[in-house]
Amino acid sequence: MTVLARGDDPPQTPPALGGTPSPQTPLAFRAFQCWLTVYRRIWRSSVWSSVLGPICYLGALGFGLGTLVDKHSTASLGGVSYLAFVAPAILATGATNTAMAEASYPVFGSMKWNRIYNGAQASPLRPADIFHGHLMFMIMRIAMNCAVAILVMWAFGAIKSAWVVLAFPAAVLTGLAFAAPIAAWAVTVKIANSFNYVFRFGLVPLMLFSGTFFPLSQLPAGLRALAYVTPLWHGVALCRAFSLGTAARDPAGMLGHAAYLAVLAAVGIWAGARTYRRRLYV
Amino acid sequence: MSYPPASLDQVLERPETEVLVRARGLTKKFGSFTAVDGIDFDLYRGEAFGFLGPNGAGKSSTMRMIGCVSPPTGGELSILGRDPVKDGSAIRARLGVVPQEDTLDMELTVRENLLVYGRYFGLPRRVIRERTAALLEFVQLADRARDKVEPLSGGLKRRLTIARSLISEPEILILDEPTTGLDPQARHVVWDRLFRLKQRGVTLILTTHYMDEAEQLCDRLVVMDHGRFAAAGSPRDLIARYCSPEVLELRFDPDLHDAAADKLKDFSAERTEVLADRILLYVPDGDAALAAVRAGGLEPLTSLVRRGTLEDVFLRLTGRRLED
Numbered sequence: 001m002t003v004l005a006r007g008d009d010p011p012q013t014p015p016a017l018g019g020t021p022s023p024q025t026p027l028a029f030r031a032f033q034c035w036l037t038v039y040r041r042i043w044r045s046s047v048w049s050s051v052l053g054p055i056c057y058l059g060a061l062g063f064g065l066g067t068l069v070d071k072h073s074t075a076s077l078g079g080v081s082y083l084a085f086v087a088p089a090i091l092a093t094g095a096t097n098t099a100m101a102e103a104s105y106p107v108f109g110s111m112k113w114n115r116i117y118n119g120a121q122a123s124p125l126r127p128a129d130i131f132h133g134h135l136m137f138m139i140m141r142i143a144m145n146c147a148v149a150i151l152v153m154w155a156f157g158a159i160k161s162a163w164v165v166l167a168f169p170a171a172v173l174t175g176l177a178f179a180a181p182i183a184a185w186a187v188t189v190k191i192a193n194s195f196n197y198v199f200r201f202g203l204v205p206l207m208l209f210s211g212t213f214f215p216l217s218q219l220p221a222g223l224r225a226l227a228y229v230t231p232l233w234h235g236v237a238l239c240r241a242f243s244l245g246t247a248a249r250d251p252a253g254m255l256g257h258a259a260y261l262a263v264l265a266a267v268g269i270w271a272g273a274r275t276y277r278r279r280l281y282v
Numbered sequence: 283m284s285y286p287p288a289s290l291d292q293v294l295e296r297p298e299t300e301v302l303v304r305a306r307g308l309t310k311k312f313g314s315f316t317a318v319d320g321i322d323f324d325l326y327r328g329e330a331f332g333f334l335g336p337n338g339a340g341k342s343s344t345m346r347m348i349g350c351v352s353p354p355t356g357g358e359l360s361i362l363g364r365d366p367v368k369d370g371s372a373i374r375a376r377l378g379v380v381p382q383e384d385t386l387d388m389e390l391t392v393r394e395n396l397l398v399y400g401r402y403f404g405l406p407r408r409v410i411r412e413r414t415a416a417l418l419e420f421v422q423l424a425d426r427a428r429d430k431v432e433p434l435s436g437g438l439k440r441r442l443t444i445a446r447s448l449i450s451e452p453e454i455l456i457l458d459e460p461t462t463g464l465d466p467q468a469r470h471v472v473w474d475r476l477f478r479l480k481q482r483g484v485t486l487i488l489t490t491h492y493m494d495e496a497e498q499l500c501d502r503l504v505v506m507d508h509g510r511f512a513a514a515g516s517p518r519d520l521i522a523r524y525c526s527p528e529v530l531e532l533r534f535d536p537d538l539h540d541a542a543a544d545k546l547k548d549f550s551a552e553r554t555e556v557l558a559d560r561i562l563l564y565v566p567d568g569d570a571a572l573a574a575v576r577a578g579g580l581e582p583l584t585s586l587v588r589r590g591t592l593e594d595v596f597l598r599l600t601g602r603r604l605e606d
Contacts, residue, residue, distance in 0.1 A: 024404035025401075025404050027371070030401050030402050030403075030404060031402070033398070033401045034398045034401065034402070037390065037394055037397060037398050037401075038387065038389060038390065041389060041390070114385075114386075114387060114388055114389075115383070115385040116385070116387060118381065118385045119381075119385035119386070119387070119399070120402055121351050122349060122351065122374065122377070122379035122381065122385075122447075123374060123375075123399065123402035123403055123450075124371045124372070124374050124375040124402070124403060124404070125371075125402055126370070126371055280351065281351060281352060281353060282312075282346075282352060
């Protein structure tokens, strides 16, 4: 029998109440199935917003603003139309937005409001399983929305290369690089209002200054350096290179972008297993 | 074996004295606050064991440790012969938990809640379907199977939570204040269902601050206060040990309350307890005592002679009332 730390302070990291689960469906997948059951009730409305989002952005920016931009020079856009330039960025920001939406309030709510996590906790599922299962669902939602966005891009004639098939995993990876760390943090959040600050002072500037709507070359050097460290810039650069078919010109750069996003996702997954355990095993 | 087992005989095939939960010096601290302060107990298969105490006594912390969702800070704990820290997942697969606050998914239907939960335990859908039908019958919710959970009353939600906790056919059912917040009628329905489960051999571990709940359901109980056990035994034992056969409750005019209390101190009761609104005299014969009080020149506004209860035991052991 393990006797845990005695003393006035609780152990900093509670030990994993884990062990070997029974050899049926993987535990994280069971948690994922819970989310599927919930999603079955609301998928219709969610599909509408997945389709309408990219249509609105591409219509307004690609056609509306694009007509104006294309009348001048598109040299700084790499010689492509504004529609082709902005479409992959809308794909990447869409993945980020989905990640934010799925990893913030739903995680917080599962802890504080409907307490889905607390219900799941009384089963063989361990905190890490609960986290991984929910993350699987977030990845599914991000992938669904990215697939729809690529179809809309195609319908708008905004895709320049068959390499765009790689823009799909690139966009999903971008979403995961946000979803995992956000979920890891959201489970520790005490008041829902905290998310507003992240959305207002984090997501909005990120969307505007990550080479999404205009090339980073238009920014002063100092701001440009800041943009380079934001994950969304890497996601946008990756998606854009695949959509425009320019990826082969800079394979090392592509790998760099992907590696940056993968590291961020991995850190989030690592951190989430710990924050979930700390919150659920008290 | 069918679930719940059809008769006690099926259960008694197992050794009667099998210890399912064993704790020695079990301790839980949150920072400098000690919620559970070194308690020892053994829980046996097939019994209904209660933790009775006021809010903050350490009951829920103990339950969470037994439920393998809260690592002990010290001492030893073994559940179904295993270590909750190392084998939490495997132990939880064999427990059913009815938490203090329902954790049902409000947006799903009654049946979907059981489906999700059954999947957590890795049960095939066919098995879940069969058990869902039987369990909803058992908790008298069969006609609500397709309804959403949100509009159900507190009592129905509670019964659904109980049904959900039974989907995995647990060997031990852990109930944290199973009827807190329910109206009297709903409480009686829950008690009836829990009693049937107990009759069929399911081991029940429950916390409560209702003495009538403890008396109705528990074979053995511990009175818990400030993280420690103040006493342990069957409800009848505890009452016999810590309380007189009868209790005379006297209520006086508020202006005369203190004076009456002073006077009654000299009265030859086993024990006198002065509450804010009433005075309790612990005596062998309540009617005789009341006659004696009146003969002594005191005229209470109301008087009541009743049997001793766990509430009295608790008052005696801790100097406090249960529901304070």
